[in-house]
Amino acid sequence: AEYGADELRNVELIHLHTEGSAPYADSKYINSFKVNNLFVGSNLRAAVQEGRAGYIPVFLSEVPLLFQRNILPLDVVLINVSPPDKHGYCSLGTSVDVAITAVECTKKVIAQSNPQMPRTHGDGLIHVSCIDSIVEVDEPLPVLERQQPNQVESQIGKFITTLIPDLSLIHI
Numbered sequence: 001a002e003y004g005a006d007e008l009r010n011v012e013l014i015h016l017h018t019e020g021s022a023p024y025a026d027s028k029y030i031n032s033f034k035v036n037n038l039f040v041g042s043n044l045r046a047a048v049q050e051g052r053a054g055y056i057p058v059f060l061s062e063v064p065l066l067f068q069r070n071i072l073p074l075d076v077v078l079i080n081v082s083p084p085d086k087h088g089y090c091s092l093g094t095s096v097d098v099a100i101t102a103v104e105c106t107k108k109v110i111a112q113s114n115p116q117m118p119r120t121h122g123d124g125l126i127h128v129s130c131i132d133s134i135v136e137v138d139e140p141l142p143v144l145e146r147q148q149p150n151q152v153e154s155q156i157g158k159f160i161t162t163l164i165p166d167l168s169l170i171h172i
Contacts, residue, residue, distance in 0.1 A: 005024075005029050005032040005033070006032070008032045008033070009031060009032060010031070010032075010034060011032060011033050011034065012033075012034045012036060013033050013034065013035050013036065014036045014038065014056075014072055014074075015035075015036075015037065015038065016038045016039055016060075016063065016097060016098060017038075017039045017041055018041060018043060018044070019041065019043065019142035019143075019144060020043060020142050021043065022035075022043045022044050022047070025044055025047040025052055025053050027052055030052060034054070035047060035052070035053035035054065036053070036054045036055075036056055037053060037054065037055045037056065038056055038058055038063055040055050056072075060097065060098070063097075063098045063101075064098050064101035067098070067101050067102055067104075067105040067106075068101065068104075068105060070105075074102055074105050074106040074107070075106065075107050075108065076106060076107065076108045076109075076110060077099075077102045077103055077106040077108070077109050077110070078110050078111075078112070079092065079095065079099050079102075079103065079109065079110070079111050079112070079126075080092070080093065080094075080095055080111070080112045080114060080117055080141075081093065081111045081112070081113055081114070081117060081126065081131075082113070082114070082115070082117040082118065082119045083113050083114075083115055083136075084113075084128050085119075088127050088128045088129065089125045089126065089127055089128075090111065090113065090125070090126050090127075090128065090131070091117065091118070091119040091120050091121070091124055091125055091126075092120070092124035092125070092126065093117040093118045093119065093120055093124070094117070094118065094120075094141065095124070096120060096122070096123065096124035099124075100123060100124065100126070103126060103130060108132045108133075109126075109130060109131045109132050109133075110131075110132060110133045110134075110135065111126075111131045111133070111134050111135070112134075112135050112136075112137055113134050113135065113136050113137070114136075114137050114138060114139060114141070115138055116138065116139065116140055116141055117141065
């Protein structure tokens, strides 16, 4: 079987957002993986609509509490990091959202170290001593391609612009 999925049963996958293909959500893996989304991207929308994946509606700011209060207990956390610097610190780069809290609340951390992950500073640093396993890769980061809005989306945009004064700050 692909990826050893036949050997796994009822493994819950919780993620904030993913890009690209999501083979683990395919119906042939329904007994192996239970997919739970904290944000539903285009790659998993059909799986949620068909009942092959779940959705947990939550504000991004509240996700760390789900981990800290063990509402969503974490056994293994998969993270993407930059390679370690000379002091052994890796950067979470583009993933400085809930990843640090997930690392603090899990039993095991598996990191994908990628030299293409940008090095950022601040609270998004993790020492290699906090990582149980590192997998080295060198691949481009996922990119969300900008698409032209369709006619319905354009009409919605035009309607919304009549409701928002110039120079307004929009929090999404």
